Amino acid sequence: MTPVVEKLGAAVEDWVQAHTAQLVAVRRHLHAHPELAYAEFETTAYLEQRLREAGLSPRRLPTGTGLVVEVGEGPGPTVVLRGDIDALPLADLKDVPYASTRQGLCHACGHDVHTTVVLGVALALATLDGLPGRVRCIFQPAEETLPGGATEVVSAGVLDGASRAFALHCDPSVPVGRIGLRTGAITAACDRLDVTLTGPGGHTARPHLTVDLVDALGRLITELPGLLSRQVDPRAGMSLVWGSVDAGVAANAIPQRGTLRGTVRVLDRDAWQGAEELLRSLVAKVAAPSGAAVEVDYVRGVPPVVNDPRSVALLRAAALETVGGDEVVLSPQSMGGEDFGWFAERLPIALARLGTHGGGAPLDLHRGTFDVDERAIPLGVLLLARTALHALEADAAVLHPQAAPPPGRTGRHEAGDTAGRPPVEETHRG
Numbered sequence: 001m002t003p004v005v006e007k008l009g010a011a012v013e014d015w016v017q018a019h020t021a022q023l024v025a026v027r028r029h030l031h032a033h034p035e036l037a038y039a040e041f042e043t044t045a046y047l048e049q050r051l052r053e054a055g056l057s058p059r060r061l062p063t064g065t066g067l068v069v070e071v072g073e074g075p076g077p078t079v080v081l082r083g084d085i086d087a088l089p090l091a092d093l094k095d096v097p098y099a100s101t102r103q104g105l106c107h108a109c110g111h112d113v114h115t116t117v118v119l120g121v122a123l124a125l126a127t128l129d130g131l132p133g134r135v136r137c138i139f140q141p142a143e144e145t146l147p148g149g150a151t152e153v154v155s156a157g158v159l160d161g162a163s164r165a166f167a168l169h170c171d172p173s174v175p176v177g178r179i180g181l182r183t184g185a186i187t188a189a190c191d192r193l194d195v196t197l198t199g200p201g202g203h204t205a206r207p208h209l210t211v212d213l214v215d216a217l218g219r220l221i222t223e224l225p226g227l228l229s230r231q232v233d234p235r236a237g238m239s240l241v242w243g244s245v246d247a248g249v250a251a252n253a254i255p256q257r258g259t260l261r262g263t264v265r266v267l268d269r270d271a272w273q274g275a276e277e278l279l280r281s282l283v284a285k286v287a288a289p290s291g292a293a294v295e296v297d298y299v300r301g302v303p304p305v306v307n308d309p310r311s312v313a314l315l316r317a318a319a320l321e322t323v324g325g326d327e328v329v330l331s332p333q334s335m336g337g338e339d340f341g342w343f344a345e346r347l348p349i350a351l352a353r354l355g356t357h358g359g360g361a362p363l364d365l366h367r368g369t370f371d372v373d374e375r376a377i378p379l380g381v382l383l384l385a386r387t388a389l390h391a392l393e394a395d396a397a398v399l400h401p402q403a404a405p406p407p408g409r410t411g412r413h414e415a416g417d418t419a420g421r422p423p424v425e426e427t428h429r430g
């Protein structure tokens, strides 16, 4: 660690200690006022106000909701930190003072925490002098949709000029005080598959004279996952799970229409590229003998988040300073999807897992009972703030490899320190 990073990191630590209660209050406010994807208007206005009060100049994203704000000025690299701001269409089942005040809406994926953490970093860094570059904080809408608000952030050029991007996600399977890291894929690709079958309908006494639509749906339900397991390398981890089936009303009438809806998840990015074509052909083959007309609506969702090794090393350096070596753990690859993976189309990325389990029964994500141990919030701020400082130092060395350290920056890299190497050229782009 260079003296500059050490000094600024210590200043962030002081800020976090003095502002932990405010950070928790922000999180509780967000939790009590959840908003759905692309409708995060109040959340956006709330964040905008906090940032302006700190003398920062946030801009609305082209998505209508969400913000981008830069902290720091002058030359030097730009590092992106991303928080997601949307909630889920779920009822909040918790009996806590900060429970959702909006019926049927809940921050059940911890995005209130991610938002609070990135806001905290922006506010903390705004108090510092001599930031060796710029930290661009993105408050991104609509993570819970497919293909996700991240696609619009990427296509609108919000990442332009930045050297790398970081994010974190709450992990309720990890105790609070621990940080999970992983190089390579840390989440899975996730697509959505809707299949609609149609036929003439008829009497259940005479299935041979019509298309037995419910039987055909049943074959798709049971045969498709099995066929997939024989068509795809098992190591690719491709899994189809149905979440919805809808057909018919009467016990003795064959319906004219039926629909299946499910998700296709893939651990491997290359296998994901071929998933749509494969699923379309398998659906057609399995449904063909029934005679039903088949319509497939396949939505390309999100790629896996593939963590860049160099960026993970920067996260690790920050995690070691924040929680110590014993509490930095290897995170398994999750079958969950996360649209932050789209950011890797433009720059190296890394996502960390923030332990939020405070004891008792595990509280899984996407349930109305989900909650976090709020001690995770100041740790998240320290982690991402320090990560940004390390990244600015490392990427400044890439920008100006021959230049003497500018005033205020005393860091020269030690022998064997890889911080001066250019960012690893991604093999997973495209």
Ligand SMILES: [Zn+2]
Pocket (backbone or CB within 6 Å): 109, 144, 365, 366
């Ligand atoms: Zn989620």
Ligand SMILES: [Zn+2]
Pocket (backbone or CB within 6 Å): 109, 110, 111, 143, 169
């Ligand atoms: Zn999430």
